[in-house]
Amino acid sequence: MAELDPTKLSIDPATQEMLKKAQADGIETIFDRAQVMKPCPIGAEGACCRICAQGPCRVPPPKKAKEGEAQKKQAVGLCGATAETIVARNFARMVCSGAAAHNDHSRGTALLFKEVAHGKAQGYEIKDVAKLRKVAKDWDVAITEGEGDDAKPRPKEAIAQELADKVLLEFGQQSGEITYAKRAPKKRQELWRKLGIVPRGYDIEIVELMHRTHMGVDQEYHNIIKQCSRTALSDGWGGSMISTDLQDILFGMPVPVAGEINLGVLKEDMVNIIIHGHEPLLPEMIYVASQEPEAIQYAQNKGAKGIQLAGMCCSANEILMRHGIPVAGNYLQQELAIITGAVDAMVVDVQCEMQSLANVAKCYHTKLITTDDRARIEGETMHIPFDEHHALDVARKVVREAIDNFPNRRAPVLIPSMSHPTVVGFSYETIQYLLGGSIRGSYYTLNDNIIGGRVRGVAGVVGCNNCRTMHDNAHLTMIKELLKNDVIVLTTGCSAMTAGKFGLLTPESAKEHCGPGLAEVCETVGIPPVLHMGSCVDNSRILMAATACVKAGGLGTDISDLPAAGAAPEWMSEKAISIGHYFVASGVYTMFGVTFPSTGSELLTDYLFKGIEEELGGKWDFEPDPELAAKKMIAHIDLKRKALGIDKARERVLFDMDMRREMAEAAAAEEH
Numbered sequence: 053m054a055e056l057d058p059t060k061l062s063i064d065p066a067t068q069e070m071l072k073k074a075q076a077d078g079i080e081t082i083f084d085r086a087q088v089m090k091p092c093p094i095g096a097e098g099a100c101c102r103i104c105a106q107g108p109c110r111v112p113p114p115k116k117a118k119e120g121e122a123q124k125k126q127a128v129g130l131c132g133a134t135a136e137t138i139v140a141r142n143f144a145r146m147v148c149s150g151a152a153a154h155n156d157h158s159r160g161t162a163l164l165f166k167e168v169a170h171g172k173a174q175g176y177e178i179k180d181v182a183k184l185r186k187v188a189k190d191w192d193v194a195i196t197e198g199e200g201d202d203a204k205p206r207p208k209e210a211i212a213q214e215l216a217d218k219v220l221l222e223f224g225q226q227s228g229e230i231t232y233a234k235r236a237p238k239k240r241q242e243l244w245r246k247l248g249i250v251p252r253g254y255d256i257e258i259v260e261l262m263h264r265t266h267m268g269v270d271q272e273y274h275n276i277i278k279q280c281s282r283t284a285l286s287d288g289w290g291g292s293m294i295s296t297d298l299q300d301i302l303f304g305m306p307v308p309v310a311g312e313i314n315l316g317v318l319k320e321d322m323v324n325i326i327i328h329g330h331e332p333l334l335p336e337m338i339y340v341a342s343q344e345p346e347a348i349q350y351a352q353n354k355g356a357k358g359i360q361l362a363g364m365c366c367s368a369n370e371i372l373m374r375h376g377i378p379v380a381g382n383y384l385q386q387e388l389a390i391i392t393g394a395v396d397a398m399v400v401d402v403q404c405e406m407q408s409l410a411n412v413a414k415c416y417h418t419k420l421i422t423t424d425d426r427a428r429i430e431g432e433t434m435h436i437p438f439d440e441h442h443a444l445d446v447a448r449k450v451v452r453e454a455i456d457n458f459p460n461r462r463a464p465v466l467i468p469s470m471s472h473p474t475v476v477g478f479s480y481e482t483i484q485y486l487l488g489g490s491i492r493g494s495y496y497t498l499n500d501n502i503i504g505g506r507v508r509g510v511a512g513v514v515g516c517n518n519c520r521t522m523h524d525n526a527h528l529t530m531i532k533e534l535l536k537n538d539v540i541v542l543t544t545g546c547s548a549m550t551a552g553k554f555g556l557l558t559p560e561s562a563k564e565h566c567g568p569g570l571a572e573v574c575e576t577v578g579i580p581p582v583l584h585m586g587s588c589v590d591n592s593r594i595l596m597a598a599t600a601c602v603k604a605g606g607l608g609t610d611i612s613d614l615p616a617a618g619a620a621p622e623w624m625s626e627k628a629i630s631i632g633h634y635f636v637a638s639g640v641y642t643m644f645g646v647t648f649p650s651t652g653s654e655l656l657t658d659y660l661f662k663g664i665e666e667e668l669g670g671k672w673d674f675e676p677d678p679e680l681a682a683k684k685m686i687a688h689i690d691l692k693r694k695a696l697g698i699d700k701a702r703e704r705v706l707f708d709m710d711m712r713r714e715m716a717e718a719a720a721a722e723e724h
């Protein structure tokens with residue numbers, strides 16, 4: 053193992069400390085492997101086709117010709133597939149897999165929801181009846197029964213049963229339009245219809261795109277990207293949005309709650325259980341099981357003070373937002389959590405779980421418990437399958453395994469002391485409420501601040517960590533740059549955790565990090581300048597917030613009119629590409645960092661970064677330098693302000709603020 057310099061790999065002190073411990077303990081992590089294995093440059097730009105056995109065919113862009121030499125043409129695959137086709141197909145398959153991950157997660161939630169509605173799911177209940185009734189309306193499910201004066205509210209179980217059936221049908225729907233397409237602004241819906249990209253169902257678009265990217269089918273890159281839009285929309289306005297809604301109904305809609313983030317949330321004298329993955333179904337029950345007096349007593353019998361539950365990745369976001377359960381860290385910290393020596397069990401379900409966890413766990417005493425039959429990990433892991441009919445029993449078993457393992461701790465335990473307080477849980481409904489300060493709250497207050505210039509615009513900064521770039525650095529740098537320029541930030545996923553670790557999820561941080569306009573607004577409303585909206589499926593909440601802004605008026609008639617931008621500066625997963633593409637197809641300027649998987653074709657990249665805007669109003673962009681990327685997002689926001697005719701207002705506000713500051717300084721000087 054080569055010597056690593058942790059200060060060059062992460063800006064997070066807890067991560068740095070654990071990397072040092074990993075080195076001292078001789079444990080290999082993703083950070084070590086990234087030094088040894090460099091990415092394949094041809095694959096990284098999407099220019100390698102391996103979809104048939106005549107390949108892999110590599111078609112990287114030719115080197116620029118020297119003076120006097122003729123420019124070489126870009127190679128084509130054996131079947132004649134051009135770089136455009138090959139790169140578009142690879143891009144499309146990322147959209148497919150990403151959308152499949154979200155939509156399959158959603159299916160699981162919907163199936164559980166149905167069981168709960170029929171009273172067959174142990175431990176679960178319908179917690180948020182108000183949201184159930186609201187969602188039911190969107191699905192044309194009656195919320196009252198009886199006629200006229202005799203009408204009375206329909207029982208929640210009956211509403212939920214009908215809703216579950218309607219939702220589940222839409223996964224396999226073959227024609228027509230998905231229900232939530234009609235939640236988008238009118239103009240957006242019309243555009244999608246004109247382009248023929250309103251999703252028909254949640255499964256069909258993925259299957260069709262897989263078919264179209266098979267050898268010898270769709271070989272025109274605009275046409276492939278068009279189906280990418282339809283597929284990605286079936287994620288953002290389909291599967292992801294359904295997950296969010298049904299999870300809110302089952303587990304409660306998030307409202308602002310205090311939490312804590314980073315490895316320092318683990319406790320040496322407690323049984324530590326980390327819940328890692330994405331679906332909140334079992335974690336909700338583990339939360340219940342870990343609070344039962346019998347469990348706590350059992351832990352105490354084993355010499356522990358109690359049970360400490362902590363989350364990792366998006367599972368963490370889900371339980372943090374609903375119960376204030378602390379977060380141990382984001383994607384690149386999963387191995388490091390085990391390296392503390394203090395994790396008695398790590399419980400995983402699906403997505404973003406590194407296979408190396410099995411090896412790292414073996415070197416300590418940690419039990420790695422897989423819980424989903426779709427996601428097993430080779431090695432000394434334990435499999436306790438989730439069963440919605442007996443979820444509480446399963447959860448109790450998991451908690452007991454962790455407690456039983458507490459006395460087995462061997463390596464010296466070292467828990468970094470860092471953790472940071474946060475305020476999280478800003479669903480789009482909560483934001484609406486906070487802005488208005490009443491039930492009648494409205495996004496118009498936000499719009500008003502945008503129109504008046506105190507808030508320059510809105511940015512969604514979301515997505516993963518990526519070991520090819522310094523851990524957490526791009527998120528933090530980008531967010532700070534946006535705040536400084538009065539751009540309010542909405543965040544989800546691993547990015548939200550970075551914001552939390554560096555203190556940006558507290559109302560107090562507004563004063564320190566924001567420009568004067570945004571600072572004033574945050575202070576008045578009492579919100580952090582970075583709003584934690586949840587896990588990655590909750591990016592659908594950002595779509596809803598954007599739609600609410602459009603509907604509140606004054607900022608144009610479509611999402612593409614808003615002074616807004618999206619970004620995933622440290623992305624790594626295919627889900628991020630699906631998310632990015634549904635943002636583009638919803639009219640958002642979307643900025644990615646690290647690498648961009650289409651650069652193998654200049655024509656296709658040009659289309660994604662420019663041409664597509666004429667059709668969809670949104671477009672992709674790529675800039676690995678996070679500060680520059682933020683500047684480009686701000687420039688885009690300013691362009692939109694100009695188009696709306698509100699650019700002058702901002703100048704006035706800033707002028708006012710300078711004057712106010714000067715006056716305050718002059719007054720202070722006079723006092724002395």
Ligand code: NFS
Pocket residue numbers: 330365366383403404514515516517545546547587588589624625627628
């Ligand atoms: Ni999103 Fe969440 Fe994190 Fe990336 Fe993975 S945990 S679903 S994919 S790495 S943000």
Ligand code: SF4
Pocket residue numbers: 101102103104105106107108109128129130131132133138267268
């Ligand atoms: Fe090569 Fe064409 Fe086969 Fe792709 S589909 S591997 S380009 S022959």
